[in-house]
Amino acid sequence: MDIKHSEMILEVAIVGAGFTGLGAGIQLKRAGITNFRIFEQAAALGGVWRDNRYPGLCCDIPSHLYSYSFAPNPGWSRRYAPGREIWAYQQRCHEQFGMGSFISYGMEVVAATYDEQAALWVLDFRSGEQARARYLISMSRGLSLPQYPKIEGIESFAGAAMHTACWDDNYDFRGKHVAVIGNGASGIQxxxxxxxxxxxxxxxxxxxxxxxxxxxxxxSALRKVLFRWLPGAQRLHRLQLFLTQELIYPALKNPGGIMHKALTWLATTHLNRTIGDPVLRQKLTPNFAVGCKRVLVSDDYYPSFLLPHVSLQTTAITGATENEVICADGTRHRADVLVYSTGFKNIGDMPFAITGKHGKTLAQVWGQEPAAYLGVVTAGFPNLFTVLGPNSAFGHQSALFVIERHVNYIVRCIRHAGRKDWRSMDVRGDVQHDYNEMMQQRFKGMVWSGSCPVWFKNEGGRIVTNTPDSGFGFWRRLMRPNFDEFVVEQTRDERPTSGARYARAASE
Known part of the structure; x- marks a missing residue:
């Protein structure tokens, strides 16, 4: 990091240059706030779309919906774009909005501490450098940290092993015996x-x-030309995709209703038409309601089990040897390579310590029951904004939709605080508490309630990741901040340097 940047006070520090950090930076710049910096630990932008490279990688949300509304891409090749194409889209947005001078690469944040006296966030980097900022924006990040199962004797396994989120591009799978552990969203691809x-x-x-x-x-080429020369047609297509995804919400809201029955019929028909073997079909049939866990989409997952060299094991793994995986029924399965498709850690798992007022860390405050207001602000952590925080994930809509709603809310907060010369803003504890209790009440009767075996519940059964809102409801809730819900502190003498000064320094 340039020494000029370490000596100055930023208006906003952003951790990570994935869709969240890139989108936040673009919207800040569009709002006229240029005294910000995006700190990225890797050597390139992209986040999960930079890091994930497993074969078959693609988005499970339609491409025209999995993109920024302010940066439409008329050239998407497919309805569901492959991963490398999504990464290329991020790079085009980076160039289109001139974000190059605002990103510092190779800057891994190891701690962020709120200085109560100065009302500033102090970021510590692995390099030993520091940065100070009035506001801090960070993704909660738990959903990007790979989760690995505990397998007895796994240290003796002599073959290769990789998580779908940490793919080894140099490994040659040709002719190998592959053991895939888990069948989540990445596994079925x-x-x-x-x-x-x-x-x-x-x-x-x-x-x-x-x-x-x-x-x-x-x-088709004609469709792409139409989208390029008639932007209204592309916006209409995006709206149609949004409304189609929104049709899933009534099924999640009312598991006994007609929409849930229709969704169940569609899923069971897809399975029954593909898998004729009743034994295999039974193994692939969940014993819980559709929507209880994340509903996946695939045209080629079920057909792969019709191949003679692909098998499905449903008995629990109890151990591993040098070249085998051992199951509870005593069967041993040869393996040259292990592929983990076991998802990510919970939202409460933070990649670095975030310490707020009174020396409390965000991990301590969230504990087993992560709770924030609107998934964005947490009481006791002034001027901290988390994107995709607790109770803000969807079971049916695009993550980019959530990111945009959160980022727009954050930018409005920062702009308003700047106009009012606020030194800090901290959501009231009673507001956060009442909001989260209301959220939990609204989950009652939804498909995720009761004994639904979902990973986004904590040990006590409290739903901590998803939101009970529809897409429209979520949009309305995040539309305009209510500043009466915050405890604010007026500005003192020490203030962030001007945007003009930062813009000059960033370009040098």
Whole structure:
């Protein structure tokens, strides 16, 4: 990091240059706030779309919906874009909005501490450098930290091993015996591709998932030209996709209603039409309601089990040897390589310590029951904004939709605080408490309530990740901040340097 930046006080510090950090930076700049810096630990932007490279990687939300509304891409190749194309889209946004001078690469944040006396966030980097900022924006990040299962004897395994989120591009799967542990969103994309080259693929399934047909298709050249020259047509297509995704919400809201029955019929029909073997079909049939866990989409996952060299194991793994995976029924399965498709850690798991008022860390305050107001601000952590925080994930809408709603809310807060010369703003504890209790009440009767075995519940059964809102409801809730809900402190003498000064320094 340039020494000029370490000596000055930023208006805003942003951690990470994925969709969240990039979007926050673009919207701040568009709002006229240029005294900000995005700190990225890697050597390139992109976040999960930079890091994830497993075969078959693509988005499970339609491409025209999985993009910024202010930066439409008329050239998406397919209804569901592959991962490298999404990464390329991020790079185009970076260039289009001139974000190059605002990103510092190779800057890994190891701690962020709120200085109560100065009302500033102090960021410590692994390099030993520091930065100070009035406001801090960070993704909660728990959902980007890979989760690994505990397997007895795994240290003796002599073959290769990789998580789908940490893929080894140099490993040659041709002719190998592949053991895939888990069948989540990444697994159902990678398994069909691995089956094309491997000698055998053994899928170790703990719990089956409901899978809907993806119905993926390429966009025609004519359609792409139409979107390019008639932007209104593309916006209309995006709205149609949003409304289609929104149709899933009534099924989640009312598991006994007609929309849930329709969704169940679609999922079971997709399974029954593909898998004729009743034994295999039973193994792939979940014992919980559709929508209880994340509904996946795929056209080629079920057909991969019809191949003679692909098998499904549903008995729990009890151990591993040098070249085998051992199951509870005593069976041993040869493996040259282990592929973990076991998801990510919970939202409460933070990649670095964030310490707020009175020396309390965010991890301590959230504990087993992460709670924030609107998923964005947490009492006791002034001027801290988290994107995709507690109770803000959807079971049916795009994560980019959430990111934009959160970022727009944050930018409005920062602009208003600047106009009022506020030194700090901290959401009131009673507001946060009442909001989160209301959220939990609204979950009652939804498909996730009761005994639904979802990972986004804590040990006490409290839903801590998803929101009970529809897309429209979430949009309305985040539309305009209510500043009566904050405890504010007026500005003293020490203030952030001007945006003009920072803009000059950043370009040098």
């Amino acid at each position: 990678a398994i069909p591709q691995l089956a094309k080259v491997a000698a055998s693929v053994t899928v170790f399934q703990r719990t089956p998932s409901w899978v809907l047909p993806r119905k993926d298709r390429a966009y």
